[in-house]
Amino acid sequence: MPEGRKPYAEVSEMLELLAREAHTEEFERLVRSAREAGADEIEIARLTRAKDLSLSIRSLFARRQQREAGLSALVDTARDLTLPYNLDTLLKVITRRARLLLGLDMSWVTFHAFDEGVSYVRAADGHTSAITVGFGVPMGGGVGRQAQQRSAPFWTADYLRDESFLHSEPIDDVVRAEGLHALMAIPLRQEDTELGNLYVAGRGIRHFDPDELSLMSSLADLAAVAIEKTRLLDQVRNEVAGLELNTSRAMSSSAAEHHLRRVHGELIDVVLEGGGLPALAGEAAVLLGGPVLIRDQAGRDLYTSGEFPALDEAEIRVASLDAHTERRPVTSAGGAWIVPAVAGQEMLGTLLLAPGARTEAKADAAYWNQLLVTVAQVTALVLLMQRSAAAAEGQVRDELFNDLLKGNGSAAKLAERARRLGVDLNGPHVVIVARPEGGSLGRAVIWASSYAHQLSGLKSVEGGCIVLMLPGTDAGAAARAVSDELSTALGHPVTVGTAGPVKDLTGISGTYQEARCCLDALTALGGTGGTASPRELGFLGLLLSDSPNTGQFINSTIGPVLEYDAQQRTELARTLEAYFASAGSPTRAAESLHVHPNTVSRRLERISELLGPDWLEPAQALEVQLALQMQRTRRALLSRRHDQAGHAIG
Structure with a gap:
């Protein structure tokens, strides 16, 4: 050790290098300087250990910064995908975002044609020659087949040399022609529907880390929601165009024809300009000549234009059931019009028109019904776009909640992420684990997203169960409310375990485990379809609790x-x-x-x-x-x- 130097002076210098993010060579030079100055082997070993630890810490910080940058880019992508594109433009946005997120050379999207056994390229980005729109990718081999079978991203660092999966000669030829090595396929799924695959590729050998896989998986989820939304938007546009054509043929009055076309145009403009439900309801009230009430699929009021009169809810429920069953406008005994707001086969909500609305248009019953259906279709479009936007933001909120459940990251970083998303974690919260005993899990997930958003909470999906964190102090009451609403929405019983309240971010993971134990205990005791908290389980709950009271x-x-x-x-x-x-x-x-x-x-x-x-x-x-x-x-x-x-x- 050089004279005059304190025993840990070099280690302190290591920390200074770490603090100013110095280059690796400067760390190595510090060790060499100590060796050249005559430091003994013990001192050299200690310095080498300090150097290795410093570089590991720097690498860890770099990975975290990279992950945060990726999540930030994902949020920007989520917002970008909610814009009203047509399908071709949307796919170009998706492929470009995918390529830039990982800094690769190429990306492309394919849609499955199961009857042909081929997945066709619909959009590509980057410098490509062989992979063009319309190219058929065989579904019998390659990384796409692996991703489809596993329902998860699948990648290879060097495609042509990797023998761990079944190859397909047409795909191998394209890979050679493009000079590709690293390749990843991510399945595009919307609930239980397989849409296709998203591919990213590079011309160098590259290994993908778990954060990059998670990032691309989240992007694929967002892309699938946006693709389905855009398809439905195109469908509504086509239906509206067809309705205009049919109406124009059926109308005997040129004034009525002009009025219906104006209605269509105005409502579609409201949607494309992003006016939302308030603007749409206001426009509809003027066009239909009376107050309008818009409800969601569970029958909850979303927006009212004007002073809507009191309703006989029992009478409205019967009329609504008829309207949604027959897919047509119906009137209640009290004179209110009930019109189903549907997209494809999915019921999204209901449009109600108050009794006593303008009557001159009703002289032509066919025209009046078409007018009501058109307004309801555009209402369904707005509801679908709002749900898609919520789903996009929900992906990022779900990432935060998953980290809270697993205790990943410091409390300060988690709190900062929550603040950016507008999630208030300062007050007491309860954790609920709900297991549907039948019905579609996809439907339960959609319900949970809406429910958590309404109550300013968070949701996740773990092992076939819906996990919710909701503001409140009464875990039992919150569990019973979730059980009642979710079982009604699914038409099947729901078993619910709950725990809390919890006020500390670091205690959320333990509270989740308590709620999970309550669910398991309820199942073991034959209480399927019921709810339970540690308090309600009595002494058994006391044993399950991490902090017995x-x-x-x-x-x-x-x-x-x-x-x-x-x-x-x-x-x-x-x-x-x-x-x-x-x-x-x-x-x-x-x-x-x-x-x-x-x-x-x-x-x-x-x-x-x-x-x-x-x-x-x-x-x-x-x-x-x-x-x-x-x-x-x-x-x-x-x-x-x-x-x-x-x-x-x-």
Whole structure:
């Protein structure tokens, strides 16, 4: 070691290099300088270890910065994909974003034609020659087949040399022609529908890390939602165009024909200009001559234009069922018009027109019905676009929630990500794990996204279960609300475990595990279709909890008895202990208490009034005995602490 140098001076210099993000060569030069200055082998080994750790830390920070940059780019992409493109333009946006996210040479999108066994290229980006729009990619081999079979991204660092998967000669020829090495395929799926694959490729050998796979998987999810939205938008445009054509042929009055065309044009302009439900409802109210009410698929009011009169909800439910079943406008007994807002086969909501709306257009029944259907179709389009935008943002919110559930990252970084997304994590939250016992999980996921958004919460999907984190302090009440609404939406029972509240970000992962344990316990106890929290599971919940609250268990089990004893100076708790100790014999209990058996009987009657008539049922009786033992143990511990404190003072 050079003279005058402190033992850890070089290590301090390592930290300074790390702080100013110095080049790797400067770290190596510091070790060489120490060796040239005559440092011993121990000192050299210590410096080498410090150098390696410093470079590892720098690499870790670089990966995290890269991941945050990727997530930021993904948010920008999500916003970009919500714009009203046509399908070809949208696919060009997707391929360009995919190529730029990973800094690769090429990207392309294919759509499956299962009946032909081929997946056709619909858009490509980068310097390509062999991969052009219309090129047929065989579905029997290559990385695309692996991604489709696994329903997950599949990649290879060097395609032609990789023998771990089945090759296809036409694909191999294209790879050679383009000079490609690294290749990744990501499946495009919308719920249970396989749309195609998204590919990214580079002309150098490259290994993809888990963060890059996650990033591309999220992009593919966003792209699938945007593609489906755009297809439905094109479908609505075609239907509207067809409706205009059919209407123009059927109309006998040129004035009516002009009016219907103007309606179509104005409403489509509202959608394309991003006016949303308020603008659409206002425009529809003017065109239809009366107040308009828009409801979602669950029957909840979304927006009202004007003063909408009170409705007989039972009557409206019957009329709505007829409207959605027959896919046509119907009137309720009270005169309100109910029109289904649908896209394809999916019911998105309902448009209601108040009784007494303008009547001159109703003289031609066919024209009036077409007018109502057109307004409802455009309403469905707006609902679909809003849901797609929410789904895009939801991908990023889901990433945050998954990290909270797994405890990934520091509390400060998680809080900052939450702040950027407008998620308030400062107050108490409860965690809910809901398992549908039938029905489509995709439908349950859509419901959960809407429900979490309405309540300013977060949602995720883990192992076939919906996981929700919602603001609140009553976990049991929140679980029952989720069970009621989700089971109604699915038409199947839902089993729900819950825990909380939790106020600390670092405690969310543990609270989730408690809720999961409650769900498993409920299943093991034959409670499928029910709800349970640690408090509701009684002593079993106490065992499942990461932070058992014995005081709460005692109060919830025998609290009324203890309170009565304290207020009336009675001995009901002592009578309970004697009763259980004597195997449920009032006579023997009276002997141990030195009172008359009638006294014990009266005390037991009072206990039944306080605890309810079922306190002697086996399950509740067990909890009462456990609570009594815990209370006795707590008293003994408190007495001992008091005695010890007295001795210390003395």
